[in-house]
Amino acid sequence: GENVEQHPSTLSVQEGDSAVIKCTYSDSASNYFPWYKQELGKRPQLIIDIRSNVGEKKDQRIAVTLNKTAKHFSLHITETQPEDSAVYFCAASTSGTYKYIFGTGTRLKVLA
Amino acid sequence: GAVVSQHPSRVICKSGTSVKIECRSLDFQATTMFWYRQFPKQSLMLMATSNEGSKATYEQGVEKDKFLINHASLTLSTLTVTSAHPEDSSFYICSARDRVGAYYGYTFGSGTRLTVV
Numbered sequence: 368g369e370n371v372e373q374h375p376s377t378l379s380v381q382e383g384d385s386a387v388i389k390c391t392y393s394d395s396a397s398n399y400f401p402w403y404k405q406e407l408g409k410r411p412q413l414i415i416d417i418r419s420n421v422g423e424k425k426d427q428r429i430a431v432t433l434n435k436t437a438k439h440f441s442l443h444i445t446e447t448q449p450e451d452s453a454v455y456f457c458a459a460s461t462s463g464t465y466k467y468i469f470g471t472g473t474r475l476k477v478l479a
Numbered sequence: 480g481a482v483v484s485q486h487p488s489r490v491i492c493k494s495g496t497s498v499k500i501e502c503r504s505l506d507f508q509a510t511t512m513f514w515y516r517q518f519p520k521q522s523l524m525l526m527a528t529s530n531e532g533s534k535a536t537y538e539q540g541v542e543k544d545k546f547l548i549n550h551a552s553l554t555l556s557t558l559t560v561t562s563a564h565p566e567d568s569s570f571y572i573c574s575a576r577d578r579v580g581a582y583y584g585y586t587f588g589s590g591t592r593l594t595v596v
Contacts, residue, residue, distance in 0.1 A: 399583050401583065401584070401585075403587075408590075408592075409589070409590075410572065410587040410588060410589045410590055411523070411587050412587075413584055413585075416583055416584065418583075456522065456523065464528075465511055465576055466513065466525060466528060467513070467525070467574070467585065468525065469522045469523045469524075469525075470522065471521070471522045472521070472522050474520075
């Protein structure tokens with residue numbers, strides 16, 4: 368089955384700096400990759416996603432890149448703000464199963 | 480946008496009792512509901528997938544007789560933790576697939592923190 372690895376597990380950055388979180392997946396059939404942000408005790412919220420027919424997608428300060436050959440994808444947050452502090456999860460999914468397999472999460476701290 | 484309502488948000492129960500958790504899709508039809516379990520500071524572990532009107536499909540290592548899932552309608556899925564024990568204490572959260580044929584942008588419920596004493 369699919370396995371998703373995520374790094375780093377924790378990340379501290381100064382306000383205004385960029386943050387990058389990386390994920391790798393094992394199943395070459397995976398074709399959809401969402402990123403979720405989870406604040407303490409709350410539900411995960413979808414922040415950006417990318418499909419396998421696209422190499423990069425951007426939404427304001429957030430971008431995701433996908434390298435299908437290497438089977439890895441990354442989340443990029445620019446001009447970080449304290450409210451970006453949360454746990455971020457990547458996930459991989461295939462159209463056949465519809466299941467999301469999540470990475471282990473990255474705890475991002477943006478220091479003011 | 481799509482909303483999934485999950486209840487209760489917190490529950491404390493005695494060891495040996497059963498607890499039912501409900502997830503309702505409020506403004507869409509959830510053809511598929513996914514149930515996850517999340518331990519503190521850990522990832523979301525998929526427990527099972529349920530399709531409306533069908534038996535749930537459980538992930539390897541998840542006891543189907545302990546975690547009963549019912550998805551009787553397109554707007555309601557329930558997870559019952561039977562004969563709960565302290566090791567079942569966790570954060571349980573559902574997510575719904577909100578469009579037939581789509582596999583993106585699932586909406587999560589708000590989660591249920593279960594404490595078994």
